[in-house]
Structures are given as structure tokens and as C-alpha cells.
Amino acid sequence: MKKSSEIFEGRWDCSDCGQTRISGSDPVCPRCKYPQDSVLTPSEQWYLPHDANIVTDGVQLEKFNAGAAWNCGRCQTLNYGNSKNCSSCGRPLDFDDTVNRTITYDGSSSHFDTLPDPRDEIIESDLDKAIRTIKGKASEPRVMKDLVLPGTAPDTGRDTKFYEEIRAQSQREHETRVRLSKLPRLLQALHTPHGKKLLLLAAIVLAIVLAFVGFQVVRYYTATVEGVVTATERHWQRSVEVEQYRTLTDSGWDYPGDARVASSERRIRDYRTVIDSYRTELYTDYETKYRAGSENYVCGSKTVDNGNGSFRVETKTCTRSVQVPYQEPVQKSRQVPVTHQEPIYDDWYVYLYDRWQTERWVSVSDATSSEVAWPEKFALRRNDGSIGSERIGDERRETYEVVYLDANQNRHSENIRQEVWVRVQVGEVIAARYFQRNGQLSSVDWSSVSD
Incomplete structure (x- = not known):
């Protein structure tokens, strides 16, 4: 059986001002400066909270390991225990000084339970009231809160998990402190709660500044002013598709129903696996077996009130016999097929088929007339359905272009919708937008063209 122990920092509540959860390493209340005295004022006795921290600081460990504290x-x-003289008045430790007791709690409850111990509810005695009245600080009796007393019966598992979590958290905090100690002081300050708030505030301010700058940049590059352009030319063009009946060639494993096969040949289209025989193959498999072994487990724990604001939690570790599984290799054999790949042949066709294909486009245009029309009078080759015949296809194309000069006398052209194009007159002034930063043309407002 092995024992391991950790030192945890306790807490105490001030009976003078009501401040709670004061660190066990603080001998006086940080709010009212009232000294802690768990003997004369039992309600100020140290207790171990659920979220107690493991003590890792060397100075604190030395102080807590020195023994029970005493009141002058x-x-x-x-x-503290290593003090032979009072740190305030210098009086040496004497028989009339009160030395705190070191108490060991060993029961059947886990560390998460509160044992029915008299310290759970401590009512001030008449002597306590008299002492507090003399000090001029009389108050109503107080009840101790959150006192958690441990036990050392067979472990329920809850206390082990609790202290494992505490130790893991303490280890993470220690590693963080070590890592931060290697950084410059400025970076160390940024990792404090106040530094993190300042960093967050700086990030918010920076984001606002960047957003404002970005908005101004976008505004600078996209800002426009009003202007005009002058229409100088108008053009239109309409085109129709002319198709020709042609004979096309293609190839594949299949052909259309109206195609004519020009040639065919046998080709490998795929492969299939063919089993020739079987052979015996040796391989290693693993079987799960068990052998006698041992394992360690937490078989109990106890908590010691060191009488100085700290608690020592001792965990007992026992050993028990268990069946340990292991994998044992076993040689086995199996039948493996011997195969080869056999080609699968099929017919590959080269075939001919007849289809209508785009041959050319016939266009008509005019730069002067506003009357638009589709091409009508143009020659088609024979249209009897034989090879080489032509016909008018289904596709149509049309463009309506306006040429205009901007304020810098630069020439531009743009294709617009027909219903707008018919309203544009040569020499007409049309509203437009220019970039404010360089005076270049941005866009033309065709909706401003009058009917």
C-alpha cells in the first residue's frame, strides 16, 4: 500500500465584516483587517471548499509545512508554526498562547460529502460573545458554510476524480505561469485579466478604425459625379443561321439507329478474373488470452487540517490481483485462389450518319436607317433534303450599337436594348456618371433617353 499527499489551500470567513472565502494564507481579513482567530472565534475556523487549489508555490509550501499556527x-x-516569537509584538511563544489543533478526518464519506461534524454548524458560545463584545464587534451567531470533511472508507471514485481534476488544473496553471515567465514583461501583462481587457478594447478600437479606413478607401475609388455623353453614331445588325445537310463520321461500341456502319473490328472491351487453382497460405492470427497480474487502485483517503490554513489530502493506493489480457500469435493456414485476367472482346464500329450542321451566318446591317429587318433575299443551295442541301436554321442574332463621346472626347461604343436604341438620336446628350478621383467615364444612364 502506498500513500501520496497534496497540500490544498483552505478558506475562512471573517466574523467581523462578513467577508467570505478568504485565503488560508491571509492571517487578517483583507477588507476590515480583523485578525483571524479560530480558537476564540470558532466561526472563523478554516474549511476546505470543493474548488480548493493545490499549493505549488515554494514559499507557501514551506509556510504550510512548518506546523500548526498559533495566536499570540x-x-x-x-x-505560523516556524515562528518562535510573535510577528507583531515580539513576544515569545508561551503557555498562554493558543496553538491550533491538527485534525485528521477519517470516515466513510467522500470528499464531496459533509460529515455531521460539530464544525458544520458552529454557534458562538457565551465566552465567544463576551470576547466579541469586549472588542466592540458583537454580532449575531454565524453558521459555517461549505465545510467539506473527507473520509477514508473504500473509495467511491468521486473523490479520486475530484482531486485528479484539481491536480490537472493546477498543473496546467503552473505550466502557463512558467511559459509566461519567459516572455517580456509587456506580454506578461497582456495575459493578466486587466491586460486581456485592454487587449480586447484595443482590438475593438482597431477594428473600428480599419472599418472606417476601408469605408473611406472604397468610397474614394467608387465615388462618382454627374456628367453627360454625346451620341455620334448608331448601328444595327441582324443575322440568321444557315444550316447544311452533311455526312458525319464517328466511332464507338454502339451506333445510332439511322447510321451506316463503315467498318468494324474486335477489340478488348474489359477483363474478367478467372480462377486457375488454389494454394495454401500460412498467416499469423492473434487470440486473446489472460494471465495473472496486478493493478493499483485508490483504496481510501483522509484529509488533515494542518491548523494553519491548509489541508493535506492523503490518498492510499492498494494493489489487487487481476486477469490481464494479452494477444498470443497463432499460425494458421488458408486457401488462396490463383487467378489470371482474361480479356473480353467486343465489336468496335466506325459509322456514318447524316445531320444538319451550321454552315454560315447571313447578316444585314445599316448605319443610317432606323428601320430594322431580318435578312430575306439571299441564295440558298438546293433544299431537297440531299447531302449538301441548305436551310435557314432556328437561331437568330441581333445587336444594336450606339457610339458616343465622353467629356474627355474619348470614343466609346455600347450594345443596348432595341427599345432604348430606337429612341437615341445622333447628337443627343445623354446623362452619365464619372469617377470623382480621375474624371474617367463610369457608366451611361440609358434610362434618361427621352421617348
Whole structure:
């Protein structure tokens, strides 16, 4: 059986001002500066909360390992075990000084349970009230809160998990402190709560500044002003498709129903696997077997109140016999097929078929007339359905172009919709937009063209 222990920092509640969860390493209340005295004021006794931290600091460990603390009989100052004289008045440790007890809790409850111990509810005695009245700080009796006392019966598993989580958290915090200690002071300051708030504020301000700058940049490059352009020319063009009946050639494993096969040949289209025989193959398999072994488990724990604001949690580890599984190799054999790939042949065709294909485009255009029309009078080769015949296809194309000069006398052309094009007159002034940064043309407002 092995034992392992960790030192946890306790807490205490000030009976003078009501401040709670004061660190066990603080001998006086940080709010009212009232000294802690768990003997004369039992309600100020140290307790172990659920979220207690493991003590890793070397100075604190040395102080907590020095022994039970004691209160000076003259000035009531709390002194730690390695102090032979009062740290306040200098009086040496004497018989009338009160030394805190070291208490070991060993019961059947886990660390998450509260044992029915008198320290769970501590009511001030008449002597306590008298002492507090003399000090001028009389108050109503107080009840201790969150006192958690441990047990050392067979472990339920909850306390082990609790302290494992605490140790893991403490280890992570320690590693973080070590890592931060190697950084410059400025970076260390940024990792403090106040530094993180400043960093967040700086990030918000930077984001606002960048957004404002980005908005101004976009606005600078996209801002436009009003202007005009002058129409100088108008053009239109309409085209129709002319198709020709042709004989086309193609090839493949199949051919259309109206195609004519020009030639065919046998080709390999695929392969299939053919089994020739079987052979015996040896291989290694694994079987699960068990052998006698041992394992360690937490078989109990106890908590010691060190009497100085700290608690020592000792965990007992026991060994028990178990069946340990292992994999044992076993030689086995199996039949493996011996195969080869056999080609699959099929017919590959070269075939001919007749289809209508685009031959050319016939266009008509005019730069002067506003009357538009489709091409009508043009020659087609014979249209009797024989090879070489032509016909008018289904596709149509039409463009309506306006040429105009901008304010810088630069020539532009643009294709627009027919219903707008018919309203544009040569020499007409049309509204437009120019980039403010360089005066170049941005766009023309064709909707401003009058009917």
C-alpha cells in the first residue's frame, strides 16, 4: 500500500465584516483587517471548499509545512508554526498562547460529502460573545458554510476524480505561469485579466478604425459625379443561321439507329478474373488470452487540517490481483485462389450518319436607317433534303450599337436594348456618371433617353 499527499489551500470567513472565502494564507481579513482567530472565534475556523487549489508555490509550501499556527496571547496575531516569537509584538511563544489543533478526518464519506461534524454548524458560545463584545464587534451567531470533511472508507471514485481534476488544473496553471515567465514583461501583462481587457478594447478600437479606413478607401475609388455623353453614331445588325445537310463520321461500341456502319473490328472491351487453382497460405492470427497480474487502485483517503490554513489530502493506493489480457500469435493456414485476367472482346464500329450542321451566318446591317429587318433575299443551295442541301436554321442574332463621346472626347461604343436604341438620336446628350478621383467615364444612364 502506498500513500501520496497534496497540500490544498483552505478558506475562512471573517466574523467581523462578513467577508467570505478568504485565503488560508491571509492571517487578517483583507477588507476590515480583523485578525483571524479560530480558537476564540470558532466561526472563523478554516474549511476546505470543493474548488480548493493545490499549493505549488515554494514559499507557501514551506509556510504550510512548518506546523500548526498559533495566536499570540497578548495581541491575538496569528503566527505560523516556524515562528518562535510573535510577528507583531515580539513576544515569545508561551503557555498562554493558543496553538491550533491538527485534525485528521477519517470516515466513510467522500470528499464531496459533509460529515455531521460539530464544525458544520458552529454557534458562538457565551465566552465567544463576551470576547466579541469586549472588542466592540458583537454580532449575531454565524453558521459555517461549505465545510467539506473527507473520509477514508473504500473509495467511491468521486473523490479520486475530484482531486485528479484539481491536480490537472493546477498543473496546467503552473505550466502557463512558467511559459509566461519567459516572455517580456509587456506580454506578461497582456495575459493578466486587466491586460486581456485592454487587449480586447484595443482590438475593438482597431477594428473600428480599419472599418472606417476601408469605408473611406472604397468610397474614394467608387465615388462618382454627374456628367453627360454625346451620341455620334448608331448601328444595327441582324443575322440568321444557315444550316447544311452533311455526312458525319464517328466511332464507338454502339451506333445510332439511322447510321451506316463503315467498318468494324474486335477489340478488348474489359477483363474478367478467372480462377486457375488454389494454394495454401500460412498467416499469423492473434487470440486473446489472460494471465495473472496486478493493478493499483485508490483504496481510501483522509484529509488533515494542518491548523494553519491548509489541508493535506492523503490518498492510499492498494494493489489487487487481476486477469490481464494479452494477444498470443497463432499460425494458421488458408486457401488462396490463383487467378489470371482474361480479356473480353467486343465489336468496335466506325459509322456514318447524316445531320444538319451550321454552315454560315447571313447578316444585314445599316448605319443610317432606323428601320430594322431580318435578312430575306439571299441564295440558298438546293433544299431537297440531299447531302449538301441548305436551310435557314432556328437561331437568330441581333445587336444594336450606339457610339458616343465622353467629356474627355474619348470614343466609346455600347450594345443596348432595341427599345432604348430606337429612341437615341445622333447628337443627343445623354446623362452619365464619372469617377470623382480621375474624371474617367463610369457608366451611361440609358434610362434618361427621352421617348
